Amino acid sequence: MLDSISFIGGGVMGEAMIVRLLSQKLVNPTKITASEPRQKRREELQNYAINVTADNREAARNSRVVVFSVKPQDLNHLLAELKGLLKPEQLVLSIVAGARVKTISEGLAHNAVVRVMPNTPAQIGEGISVWTATPDVSQDQLEQTRTILQALGKELFMENEKFLDMATAVSGTGPTYVFLVMEAMIDGAVHLGFPRHVAYELVTETMRGSIMYAIKSGKHPAELRNMVTSPGGTSAAALYQLEKGSLRTVISRAIWAAYERSKSLGDVTGDTNLTTATERPKNLHIQD
Numbered sequence: 339m340l341d342s343i344s345f346i347g348g349g350v351m352g353e354a355m356i357v358r359l360l361s362q363k364l365v366n367p368t369k370i371t372a373s374e375p376r377q378k379r380r381e382e383l384q385n386y387a388i389n390v391t392a393d394n395r396e397a398a399r400n401s402r403v404v405v406f407s408v409k410p411q412d413l414n415h416l417l418a419e420l421k422g423l424l425k426p427e428q429l430v431l432s433i434v435a436g437a438r439v440k441t442i443s444e445g446l447a448h449n450a451v452v453r454v455m456p457n458t459p460a461q462i463g464e465g466i467s468v469w470t471a472t473p474d475v476s477q478d479q480l481e482q483t484r485t486i487l488q489a490l491g492k493e494l495f496m497e498n499e500k501f502l503d504m505a506t507a508v509s510g511t512g513p514t515y516v517f518l519v520m521e522a523m524i525d526g527a528v529h530l531g532f533p534r535h536v537a538y539e540l541v542t543e544t545m546r547g548s549i550m551y552a553i554k555s556g557k558h559p560a561e562l563r564n565m566v567t568s569p570g571g572t573s574a575a576a577l578y579q580l581e582k583g584s585l586r587t588v589i590s591r592a593i594w595a596a597y598e599r600s601k602s603l604g605d606v607t608g609d610t611n612l613t614t615a616t617e618r619p620k621n622l623h624i625q626d
Contacts, residue, residue: 340365340482344401346394346416348374348383351433352407354461356386358489361463373397394419398428403482406432406442410603413437417445424448429479431486435506436603439472439499449474452483455505458513460490467493468505503604507597515592520545 343365345352352372359365370388373396374380380390391397398404398420408416413434424430424446431452432442443451454469467487471480480495487493496502520541527537552562567573 339363340369340403340485342369342371342401343403343405343486344371344373344397345405345407346373346397346420347406347408347412348372348376348379348390349407349409351456351460352405353383355405355407355433355456355486355490356383356388358460358463359486360386362489364485364489371397371401395423398423401428403429403431403486406430406434406437408434410435410437413441414445417442420446422447426450429475429482431483435510436503436600438604439470441604443472450479451475452479453499453502454483454487455502455510456487456490457509463489463491465491466509467491468496468502468509469493470496470499470502503597503600506600507593507595510600511593511596515589516545 340359343359345356356370356372359370360367367387368389370386371391372380372383372388373391373394374383375392377392380392383390394416404424406413406416426449428448429450429452430442430446430448431454432439433454433456434442435455437453439451439453442453443449449472452469452471452475454467456467457465459465460467467490469483469487471483475483484493484495494505496505523541523544524534524537527540528534532540552559555562557565563573563577567577
């Protein structure tokens with residue numbers, strides 16, 4: 339079990355992490371503290387029998403792991419508020435979009451920092467989190483981080499921080515692309531004449547089944563697509579319209595736009611340079 343953990347910011351993702359840690363029995367609720375400025379939100383978080391406060395310094399002072407789950411525009415104020423407060427043995431784990439390790443480390447005058455890019459499915463334990471760490475993060479802290487992130491789903495450790503902005507565009511923002519495609523398919527089914535609840539079930543089960551089939555088959559998506567595309571058939575007719583509408587290009591441009599936005603968020607929160615973590619043991623590079 340984790341010794342103690344604090345969450346600075348009690349928003350959706352912060353709450354999701356608390357729920358997953360509690361459901362996996364990785365930490366006692368009495369060892370969790372969440373700081374949140376809104377009274378109503380604090381009352382909601384108290385339903386988990388955790389410690390709740392409006393004081394960020396109080397929340398951060400004594401926990402072994404301090405999670406930053408605030409909005410990017412609030413980070414600079416938080417760093418100034420907590421600068422010099424943390425002990426060397428405390429670990430800072432940031433899920434703040436775009437916020438670079440160097441910005442957090444220098445802003446806090448603290449060396450042990452992990453940066454994580456989780457995604458929405460983490461709320462049900464089906465997410466994937468991409469993360470990196472400063473050289474000062476100990477082996478024990480690396481394992482603590484892995485334990486926390488595995489409660490949210492799968493995790494990938496990357497040596498170079500530049501991959502975090504890329505992950506933000508692909509996996510972090512990725513559910514948005516999937517939800518939009520789902521919405522379009524549901525609307526298309528309704529246009530054909532299906533009741534909306536039937537259209538919803540048809541689309542969601544088709545997407546779920548297709549993804550599971552792709553994972554279990556181990557085949558490249560292009561190969562799978564060719565397998566179900568008969569000459570002159572319905573799939574061929576549909577694919578012609580998708581290609582005619584430049585679907586691939588639009589998705590690629592969307593991912594690039596999200597990547598550029600992630601980098602610009604990092605510029606807003608401070609440093610414009612990317613930080614590269616030092617060498618780690620090979621078994622820490624990527625976790626399947």
